[in-house]
Amino acid sequence: MxxxxxxxxxxxxxxxxxxxxxxxxxxxxxxxxxxxxxxxxxxxxxxxxxxxxxxxxxxxxxxxxxxxxxxxxxxxxxxGKKEKVIEAKPFFVVLLFILGGLIASFFVKINVLWIDAIRIPAIGFTILLLIVSFKTKEGTVHRGDIKDREE
Structure with a gap:
């Protein structure tokens, strides 16, 4: 790009x-x-x-x-206009992860085994969002087409 x-x-x-x-x-x-x-x-x-x-x-x-x-x-x-692409608040991501885990555990408890196929990718996606939100400055990633570079 x-x-x-x-x-x-x-x-x-x-x-x-x-x-x-x-x-x-x-x-x-x-x-x-x-x-x-x-x-x-x-x-x-x-x-x-x-x-x-x-x-x-x-x-x-x-x-x-x-x-x-x-x-x-x-x-x-x-x-210097920039667009926010990802704005992830770690607290809400963790809360979403916990809520998803509780719902998935309920389905597993009532013997719906296919829910593991949904729960495992959801956990991976949540961890990825956490990593992105902690690595970016103030939880914001700017679009790559306009970069601030020192010249």
């Missing part, structure tokens, strides 16, 4: 070297990636799509237009 920041950095490098067509393609890919995540909409997305369509039809690309696309991406990256 290519991060938006990496696409932006590569597009900026191409722009500074005078390769405007390459910068346009990379900028457009970054904007489409942001649009897939629902982070960019409306006029900015429409402008990027119109510019890319004219590039595909063979029109000459103005460097100022490519620079404007780079500013759109840069503005998004500066805001």
């Amino acid at each position: 290519i991060a938006v920041r990496e696409l932006y950095n590569d597009a900026l490098k191409c722009f500074n070297e005078g390769r405007y067509n390459s910068a346009l393609v990379l900028s457009y890919a970054a904007i489409e990636r942001l649009a897939l995540n629902g982070n960019i909409k409306g006029d900015d997305l429409g402008y990027a799509r119109m510019l890319f369509a004219s590039f595909q039809s063979g029109s000459e690309i103005d460097p100022a237009s490519v620079e404007e696309l780079l500013h759109i991406i840069e503005g998004f990256l500066e805001t």
Whole structure:
């Protein structure tokens, strides 16, 4: 998965070297990636799509237009929006595990043997959630498409 920041950095490098067509393609890919995540909409997305369509039809690309696309991406990256993917509270996960164990034990006690096929994967999944919640900062994992990196 290519991060938006990496696409932006590569597009900026191409722009500074005078390769405007390459910068346009990379900028457009970054904007489409942001649009897939629902982070960019409306006029900015429409402008990027119109510019890319004219590039595909063979029109000459103005460097100022490519620079404007780079500013759109840069503005998004500066805001630092991130999406929460997993927010696991260890207490509730343990409570869910205990409740599931009690219900499964009840079914086993009344001789429903197939419940073991459900109980064992449920225990494994709960342990996995606990590991993820303890390893992540404040129980939150951020989507991998935008990474904060020191440059």
